[in-house]
Amino acid sequence: MPEYKCPFSMVQASGACGCRNAREVVRRGGSEYDCRDANAHAACSSLVERLNGAAFPALGHEDDLTLTPRSVYERIMLGGLLGLRMSLDPGDIAPETRDIHAVVEKLQSRYDSIPDIPAAEFLGAIEKFQHKKRRRKSR
Numbered sequence: 304m305p306e307y308k309c310p311f312s313m314v315q316a317s318g319a320c321g322c323r324n325a326r327e328v329v330r331r332g333g334s335e336y337d338c339r340d341a342n343a344h345a346a347c348s349s350l351v352e353r354l355n356g357a358a359f360p361a362l363g364h365e366d367d368l369t370l371t372p373r374s375v376y377e378r379i380m381l382g383g384l385l386g387l388r389m390s391l392d393p394g395d396i397a398p399e400t401r402d403i404h405a406v407v408e409k410l411q412s413r414y415d416s417i418p419d420i421p422a423a424e425f426l427g428a429i430e431k432f433q434h435k436k437r438r439r440k441s442r
Contacts, residue, residue, distance in 0.1 A: 307344035349417040354383040357422040386428025
């Protein structure tokens, strides 16, 4: 069976998101997630490309793993998913996305293709998104 690394693996590993098609795997670098469904993987990959393509220029960053902090990638994914969920259901303001695939399915039923999703549906949420502050343990 081919392995399809989930394009949202980074934010799933942080516990901020989940997906019914995700399967946790442990590799040398730690926990990652693989997708169990080739079609879902293709749709999610297209969504991440759409989010990155609109958000990197808006945030003043490049899509370059050697130059751009991990937090920017997380901000784009988490803020993008939040913005898209809110565009589908204005009452959905939960910070976490329980099932990424459910969001993708709804987007696929609304738009002809993932690249057709208007940036206005998610860009504002990405720009406003702030990570939860991490607390240091007191000694």
